[in-house]
Amino acid sequence: MTTALPSHTTDEVRALLEPPGRSLLHELGHGLGGPYHALFPRRFDANAAAFREAFASAGVDGRVYYAKKANKASVFVERAAVAGLGVDVASHGELREALAAGVRGTDLVITGPAKDAHLLRVSVLHGALIAVDALDELDHVLALARELDRTAQVLLRLLPPGQPHSRFGLDDTETATALGRCRTGHVDLAGFSFHLSGYDIQERADLAARAVRLCAHARTLGLRADRVSVGGGFAVDYVGADDWRRFHESTRPEHFHRNKTFSGYYPYHSPVAGADALAALLASTPADETSSLADLVRQAGVTLLVEPGRALLDQAGCSVFRVQGVKERDGYDILTVDGSSLSLSEQWFESEFLPDPVVVPADRADLADAGPYPACVGAATCLESDLLTWRKIPFPVRPATGDLLVYLNTAGYQMDSNESPFHELPLPPKVVVEPPAHDSPSVRPRWRLDRHP
Numbered sequence: 001m002t003t004a005l006p007s008h009t010t011d012e013v014r015a016l017l018e019p020p021g022r023s024l025l026h027e028l029g030h031g032l033g034g035p036y037h038a039l040f041p042r043r044f045d046a047n048a049a050a051f052r053e054a055f056a057s058a059g060v061d062g063r064v065y066y067a068k069k070a071n072k073a074s075v076f077v078e079r080a081a082v083a084g085l086g087v088d089v090a091s092h093g094e095l096r097e098a099l100a101a102g103v104r105g106t107d108l109v110i111t112g113p114a115k116d117a118h119l120l121r122v123s124v125l126h127g128a129l130i131a132v133d134a135l136d137e138l139d140h141v142l143a144l145a146r147e148l149d150r151t152a153q154v155l156l157r158l159l160p161p162g163q164p165h166s167r168f169g170l171d172d173t174e175t176a177t178a179l180g181r182c183r184t185g186h187v188d189l190a191g192f193s194f195h196l197s198g199y200d201i202q203e204r205a206d207l208a209a210r211a212v213r214l215c216a217h218a219r220t221l222g223l224r225a226d227r228v229s230v231g232g233g234f235a236v237d238y239v240g241a242d243d244w245r246r247f248h249e250s251t252r253p254e255h256f257h258r259n260k261t262f263s264g265y266y267p268y269h270s271p272v273a274g275a276d277a278l279a280a281l282l283a284s285t286p287a288d289e290t291s292s293l294a295d296l297v298r299q300a301g302v303t304l305l306v307e308p309g310r311a312l313l314d315q316a317g318c319s320v321f322r323v324q325g326v327k328e329r330d331g332y333d334i335l336t337v338d339g340s341s342l343s344l345s346e347q348w349f350e351s352e353f354l355p356d357p358v359v360v361p362a363d364r365a366d367l368a369d370a371g372p373y374p375a376c377v378g379a380a381t382c383l384e385s386d387l388l389t390w391r392k393i394p395f396p397v398r399p400a401t402g403d404l405l406v407y408l409n410t411a412g413y414q415m416d417s418n419e420s421p422f423h424e425l426p427l428p429p430k431v432v433v434e435p436p437a438h439d440s441p442s443v444r445p446r447w448r449l450d451r452h453p
Contacts, residue, residue, distance in 0.1 A: 002255035002374070003246045004394050005239055005268075007355035007408040010315050012040055016433075016445075017406065022360045024444055025320055025404055028431055035321045035339035035428040037415045039450060041075050042434070043316040048083055050275035051306065058282040058294040061303045065109050067232050068094045070309025072416045073430045074451040076316070077101040088232075088307040092119045097452075099126070109155070109229065109307065111193075113168060120144055124152045131155045131193045131229070133168055138178055138187075145186035152186060155193040155229060158214075160207055162196075169194065175214070182223055191215055191227035191302070199235045199270065201281050205293045209286035212300045228297070229305035234277045235270035236314045238355050238409055244269035247354070257334070257376040260390040262351050274311045310412030317411030319343060319428070321388070323403045324380060332392050333375035335399055340379040341388045343428055344407060345417035353407065353414060356393050362402035373398040377405060381423050 015021045016038075028036060048064060055062030065086035068077055074097065080087050081102035089095045090112035098108060105126025110119065113133045117140070123130050124144050132138045132154050145152040156178050159169035170178055182189040192211040196204055211228040218225035239247075253259040272280050282294040282304075289296060297304050321337035328334075346353040357377065372394030379386040388407075399405065407414070419427050430450035436443035 002392055002394060003243070003250050004372070005243050005247050005354055005356050007238055007358075008240070008315070009408050010040075010043065012042070013315070013318060013408060017358055017360055021444065022404075024447070025360055025406070026362065028447065029320060029322050029404060032429055032431075034426060035319065035337070035343065037073075037317055037319050037343075037410070037428050037430045038447075039073055039075055039317045039411060039430055039432045041079050041316065041432060043314065044076050044079050044312055045083065047274060047312045047314055047316070048080070048085055051278055051308065051312070054275045054278040054282065055304070058279065060282055060294050060297050063303060063305045064312075065229075065305060065307045066312055067307045067309030068098060069417075070313055070412050071317070072452050073317075073411075073432075074101060075430075075432050076313065076411075077103065078451075086305075088309075090115075092116070092122065095119065095122060095128075109193075109305070111195075111307070117144075121148070124148055124150050127153060129153045129155060129190055129227075131157045132170075132178070133157045134170070135174055135177060135181075138181055142181065142184070142187055150186070151188050153188050153190055154182070155191055155227065156182075156189070158192055158194045158207070158211060160194055160196055160203075162203060179218055179221060179223065182218075183221060189218060189223040189225055191218075191225050191229070193229035193231065193305070195231035196233055199233055199267070199277070201272070201277065201284055202287075204230055204233065204281055205284040205286045208281075208293055208304070209289055209296055212296050212302055215300060215302055226301060227303045227305055229307060230281070232307045232309055232311070234275075234306070234308045234311035235267065235273045236310050236409070236412060237270045237273040238268040241269050241271065255392055256390045257387060257392065258390075265351050265354055266346060268354055274308075274314055277311075278306060313411035315409055315411075317409070317415065317430075319407045319410045319415060321377075321405045321407075323399050323401050323405060325401055326375075326399060331374075333373065333399070335375050335377045335405070336380055337377060337388065337405055338380055339388070339428060340381055340420075340422060340425060341386050342418050342420050342422065343415065344388050344410065345414050345419075352390055353388075353410070354391065355408060357389065357405040357407045359395055359397055359399050360404040360406055361397060361400070362404075364400060364402070371396045371398065375399060380425065
């Protein structure tokens with residue numbers, strides 16, 4: 001049988017999983033008539049504060065931009081606006097949502113490849129920082145700025161040297177050409193940006209140092225060049241080190257429904273994660289340097305920008321499904337819940353969201369703890385491949401119809417990256433859960449529906 005892989009969680013969530021708090025989860029499921037996502041904005045606030053503290057502790061002038069694509073909920077971008085964070089957007093819809101939430105245009109960074117004309121036009125009008133991905137896009141920005149008689153604020157996105165076949169960013173020759181075009185007026189070169197796949201801190205430090213050196217070169221050409229964005233890519237630690245090790249050591253195909261195999265998984269355990277990963281990045285020494293990245297940034301008078309999404313949403317939400325049926329098959333149960341796997345978006349990457357869901361039983365008399373009771377989790381659709389969890393989870397109690405399954409820590413990318421109303425099943429609504437108005441253990445948390453349509 002597969003080993004358990006319990007998720008890290010918080011006191012706020014634990015209070016909802018146990019009596020009397022669990023009654024709220026069941027009432028929300030009944031009232032909303034299906035699965036839903038619960039959001040915890042105070043965790044977002046705490047994560048943002050931790051990133052800011054990492055900059056402050058290192059003595060670095062830094063700016064945190066929330067990567068809005070990580071979750072469509074309005075509440076997080078609203079909290080970003082109140083906290084004075086920047087927001088990273090990659091579409092006109094995301095830009096509109098950010099502005100509506102109170103984020104100033106000058107606090108936006110516009111990312112993504114080959115941005116459409118309307119997005120670029122509005123970005124120039126609002127003074128947003130545009131990460132330019134290609135020479136033709138730079139020409140488009142320049143033409144718009146001249147037409148509008150505005151000065152466009154741009155970063156030049158660099159092609160990472162370790163990813164020569166990436167479709168994103170400018171190579172060395174293109175970067176040199178772009179610097180020449182930025183000297184022609186109607187554009188203010190703020191600096192450089194990059195995005196890396198994976199979580200290698202040394203690789204990120206090396207490229208950041210290169211971008212700092214490029215800032216120095218750009219200044220010799222009369223350009224401002226005082227900012228470097230290192231993008232996102234700050235890991236989240238979902239499960240404990242020993243549990244993650246045991247999972248890898250013991251897992252075999254027969255631990256999954258129909259002997260399902262995957263080519264790889266997200267690194268659900270990371271010993272250095274979130275704001276700690278930023279602190280480690282600032283303290284690291286880039287290749288061919290003798291000083292830390294923090295020292296290089298300070299000496300160069302550069303502001304370092306980060307664009308975390310998943311890491312700002314660590315522990316800021318969970319996803320709740322109701323068990324609609326239980327079927328025994330080949331010595332384990334197949335649970336069917338009132339939703340689809342498209343609401344756990346790790347499947348988008350041909351993988352699986354591995355941390356164990358938690359059973360929140362309905363009021364029933366047959367509870368026993370003589371488990372484990374292995375079960376996989378299927379969706380309420382007609383597709384064999386539509387499973388939320390292929391792994392045979394070793395549940396401590398046997399799930400039954402009417403129970404809830406709560407997938408913890410799903411706010412970062414899991415909730416809505418590829419949701420679809422397949423079979424006309426409604427998309428799970430998002431519920432904002434906040435502390436009670438009065439600090440009393442007998443008062444339940446307050447909740448409201450998120451404002452995102």
